[in-house]
Amino acid sequence: MTDTxxxxxxxxxxxxxxxxxxxxxxxxxxxTNIRNFNDAYSNARKKLFKIFIELSQNxxxxxxxxxxxxxxxxxxVGELTLKDLEKAYLFTTKNQVKKTDxxxxxxxxxxxxxxxxxxxxxxxxxxxxxxxxxKFGARIGLIQAVMLSNNxxxxxxxxxxxxxxxxxxxxxxxxx
Amino acid sequence: xxxxxxxxxPTTPYFPEVNFNVEKGTCEIKGESYMEETYxxxxxxINWIKDYTKKIKKPLExxxxxxxxxxxxxxxxxxxxxxxxxxxDDGGTVKVNWYYDxxxxxxxxxxxxxxxxxxxxxxxxxFE
Numbered sequence: 001m002t003d004t005x006x007x008x009x010x011x012x013x014x015x016x017x018x019x020x021x022x023x024x025x026x027x028x029x030x031x032t033n034i035r036n037f038n039d040a041y042s043n044a045r046k047k048l049f050k051i052f053i054e055l056s057q058n059x060x061x062x063x064x065x066x067x068x069x070x071x072x073x074x075x076x077v078g079e080l081t082l083k084d085l086e087k088a089y090l091f092t093t094k095n096q097v098k099k100t101d102x103x104x105x106x107x108x109x110x111x112x113x114x115x116x117x118x119x120x121x122x123x124x125x126x127x128x129x130x131x132x133x134x135k136f137g138a139r140i141g142l143i144q145a146v147m148l149s150n151n152x153x154x155x156x157x158x159x160x161x162x163x164x165x166x167x168x169x170x171x172x173x174x175x176x
Numbered sequence: 177x178x179x180x181x182x183x184x185x186p187t188t189p190y191f192p193e194v195n196f197n198v199e200k201g202t203c204e205i206k207g208e209s210y211m212e213e214t215y216x217x218x219x220x221x222i223n224w225i226k227d228y229t230k231k232i233k234k235p236l237e238x239x240x241x242x243x244x245x246x247x248x249x250x251x252x253x254x255x256x257x258x259x260x261x262x263x264x265d266d267g268g269t270v271k272v273n274w275y276y277d278x279x280x281x282x283x284x285x286x287x288x289x290x291x292x293x294x295x296x297x298x299x300x301x302x303f304e
Contacts, residue, residue, distance in 0.1 A: 024212045028190050046280060053210050053246055060212070073212070121285075125293050131251055140247045148282060 016082040021067045021075045022060035027053060034082065041175040047148045048082075048089050048173045054141045055093045055169060056080060063095035064164060087175055094168035102157045102165040109169070112142050113152040120147050142169075149173045177227055180220065191217070192242060196224050198232060204239045210246035218252035225259050235269035236260070241303075243277060250286070257294035264296070273299045 015037075016030060035049040063076030078095030097105065115123060124143045131139045146153060151172045158166040177198045184193040184207045192207040203225065211217050228236060238260065245253065260270045274290075276283040284300060291298050 024190055024210075028188075028210075032189065043279070047282070050244065050246075050282070053244075057210070057212075057246060057248070121289065125289055128247075128251055128254060128289075129293055140250075144247050 012083055012085045014081060015084045016080070019079040021077050022056055022063070022080075023075055024057075024060070027056045027060065030080075031056075044089065044173055044175045048091065051145045051148055051171055051173060052082070052091060054144055055091065055171070058141050059093050059095045062097070062101075064098055064101075065096040089173045089175070090170060091173065092168055092170040094166055096160065096164050097167045099159075099163055099165050102167050105167055106155060106157060108142055109153045109155045112146050115146075117147065117150070145171050177224070177232065180224055194221065196221065198228065201228075201232075201234050202237045202239065204241065206241040208244045209242055209249040210244065211249075214246070214248035214252055218249070218255070222252065222255055222259065225256055229259060229263035229266075229268060233268060236263070236271075238270065238272045239275065240273070241275040243280070243283075250290075254290060254293055257290055257296045257298075261294050261296040270296075271299070272296060273301050275301050275303050278302050 016034070018026070018030070031049050031052050034052055035045050037045075059078035059080070060076045061074075063078045065077040067075045067077060069075055076095060078093060080094075081090075081092045083090040083092075112120065112123070120143055124140050124147065127140050127143065142153060149171050151174070154170040154172075156168045156170075158168070160166060179198055180194055180196040182191070182194040184191060188211075189208055190210045192205050192209045194206075195202070195204045197203075203221075205221075225236075238256075240253070242249075257272070260272065264270050274287050276287070287298050287300055290296070
């Protein structure tokens with residue numbers, strides 16, 4: 001499970017907090033503002049933008065709590081929080097998942113966290129080549145988040161009932 | 177074969193601008209790519225390149241000017257590169273240029289991965 005190192009830093013300001021359906025229009029506006037809100041730490045904000053889009057789209061695509069648009073398109077519902085710490089940005093997403101999927105996700109986080117950059121790159125190439133594509137995408141979002149941030153993923157599973165849990169994921173993006 | 181022209185809009189920055197031109201033998205993708213239902217967007221582009229390489233068979237120049245693409249888009253770009261590689265292996269002439277911002281080293285790594293995964297040579301060119 002997660003350690004509490006990151007949580008203990010969560011005393012600084014929250015620059016974005018949202019709970020609801022993760023429509024692409026919203027993700028895009030939030031992401032663009034994150035990338036452009038000031039001139040400082042431009043490299044960190046570029047990485048933050050990429051991680052923000054990737055993990056937000058995971059919520060949109062995979063949350064078990066979702067809205068249907070025109071009876072066709074499924075838009076995941078979840079939460080996100082972005083905190084501005086002294087030396088880093090802290091981005092967290094949270095969404096509902098099947099209990100069995102939570103275990104799979106936790107296992108993926110552990111594998112990614114245990115890998116160095118070279119191994120991550122190898123995993124990324126392997127996973128992308130073997131992904132069935134189409135609606136499944138590349139299935140490399142978690143790998144990409146760790147490669148970009150150079151920090152491990154922190155995850156937390158919160159039981160809702162016998163079938164579902166909340167899965168939250170936090171990534172730290174250093175400013176320097 | 178028809179040309180494909182998709183213009184970009186400030187209200188939908190997650191769709192790239194696309195210009196695929198049969199007469200010129202050029203394909204250009206420009207902007208950002210992180211739309212929903214990625215495969216649905218890329219499928220006509222993939223089919224266009226398949227048709228071009230099977231029916232037209234003339235030299236093709238591909239210019240990618242994406243400043244950001246999400247991982248789902250990278251899967252579709254890889255599909256395109258694999259088709260181009262097959263075309264080249266069958267004797268076709270194809271050139272892929274990837275324009276990048278030098279302040280974004282992550283993109284260079286991404287392009288190196290594309291080369292390794294597809295076997296297709298990609299020319300990296302800095303944005304002016």
